[in-house]
Amino acid sequence: MTGKLIPLASLTILLSACASGGAGPGSAKGPVARVPVRVPASAPPPRPRVLAAPGLDGVIGARIPELIDQFGPARLEVWEGDARKLQFTGSACVLDIYLYPPAPGREPEATYVEARRASDGQDVDRAACVAALRGR
Amino acid sequence: MASAFLRALSSLADRHLLPIWLKSLALTLLVFAVLAGAGWYGLSALIDRLWPNDGLGDAVAVLVVVLAGWLLWRILALAVLQFFADEVVLAVESRDYPEMAARARKLGLHEEGLKAVAGAGRALLYNLIALPIALVLAVTGVGAPLVFLAVNAVLLGRELQDMVWLRHRPSPDSPPPLSGVERLLLGGVIAVLLTVPVANFVAPFLGAACAVHLIHRKGRSLA
Numbered sequence: 001m002t003g004k005l006i007p008l009a010s011l012t013i014l015l016s017a018c019a020s021g022g023a024g025p026g027s028a029k030g031p032v033a034r035v036p037v038r039v040p041a042s043a044p045p046p047r048p049r050v051l052a053a054p055g056l057d058g059v060i061g062a063r064i065p066e067l068i069d070q071f072g073p074a075r076l077e078v079w080e081g082d083a084r085k086l087q088f089t090g091s092a093c094v095l096d097i098y099l100y101p102p103a104p105g106r107e108p109e110a111t112y113v114e115a116r117r118a119s120d121g122q123d124v125d126r127a128a129c130v131a132a133l134r135g136r
Numbered sequence: 137m138a139s140a141f142l143r144a145l146s147s148l149a150d151r152h153l154l155p156i157w158l159k160s161l162a163l164t165l166l167v168f169a170v171l172a173g174a175g176w177y178g179l180s181a182l183i184d185r186l187w188p189n190d191g192l193g194d195a196v197a198v199l200v201v202v203l204a205g206w207l208l209w210r211i212l213a214l215a216v217l218q219f220f221a222d223e224v225v226l227a228v229e230s231r232d233y234p235e236m237a238a239r240a241r242k243l244g245l246h247e248e249g250l251k252a253v254a255g256a257g258r259a260l261l262y263n264l265i266a267l268p269i270a271l272v273l274a275v276t277g278v279g280a281p282l283v284f285l286a287v288n289a290v291l292l293g294r295e296l297q298d299m300v301w302l303r304h305r306p307s308p309d310s311p312p313p314l315s316g317v318e319r320l321l322l323g324g325v326i327a328v329l330l331t332v333p334v335a336n337f338v339a340p341f342l343g344a345a346c347a348v349h350l351i352h353r354k355g356r357s358l359a
Contacts, residue, residue: 125237
């Protein structure tokens with residue numbers, strides 16, 4: 001068994017030595033590749049990724065007035081280009097809702113939700129937080 | 137305590153808990169069948185080799201398998217429960233304590249897996265330690281089962297409490313919400329139910345739901 005392995009192993013070592021010896025000097029002498037200039041994107045922005053999770057009906061896909069109807073006035077509204085982030089808070093948890101326009105020029109719709117415990121920022125269940133904030 | 141068990145029973149009938157219970161039962165049965173089958177095969181092969189053509193070997197095998205099967209079920213069922221604990225605790229809380237559901241920290245798959253393995257390891261270790269004591273007391277008839285009952289009442293009480301408490305405690309050094317007697321009673325009832333055929337399918341979930349009710353009702357009366 002070992003008698004067969006030793007020649008095989010030494011062959012591998014020889015081959016690898018060949019490969020590294022050949023590539024090393026060649027790559028050092030070659031011309032420096034030009035970095036292509038980045039062209040600003042002319043295509044429309046891609047469609048936002050939409051969070052799919054149970055218990056978030058009425059939140060995902062909702063627009064700002066519909067969210068305020070459910071949760072009351074937002075504590076925080078952050079503008080980020082044509083996207084928005086709204087923050088709603090209760091005694092139990094903090095709910096951050098991210099809204100992106102489904103197509104250029106359209107009103108932003110909620111696509112993503114984050115929920116964390118008000119006391120220490122640990123992750124809590126999104127649907128449970130939504131239910132608690134609605135029930136106030 | 138009795139009313140917490142009654143509430144836990146009504147939680148079990150909730151349609152949100154049912155799919156979690158079914159998938160956890162299916163997983164427990166599957167792993168149990170694989171491990172028990174392998175154990176049975178290995179044991180009978182061993183006995184055939186040690187005592188060929190002897191009826192005694194078969195009798196010993198049956199005894200060992202029944203005892204090991206009961207221990208295996210108790211360990212597996214609790215490990216699977218720990219593995220789905222985020223969903224189980226949340227399902228009970230969402231119905232009866234929505235405000236607490238929004239405060240429950242999510243452990244995530246990694247931490248739940250660690251808890252499941254740690255709990256199973258602890259159960260195996262303490263039951264193996266109890267085994268020689270139970271064998272000594274076997275002559276008394278009731279002594280041996282009582283030793284296992286006591287060990288598992290303590291372990292289960294602690295495990296079920298922590299399952300809920302891990303998600304709600306303000307800091308790792310907060311005092312436990314249930315008293316020693318409450319934990320022992322909770323663990324004792326579940327340990328007995330885990331030995332009863334059919335009831336042992338529901339016992340872990342009943343224990344989890346009961347722990348949720350015990351801890352949150354206490355929290356409400358304090359608040």
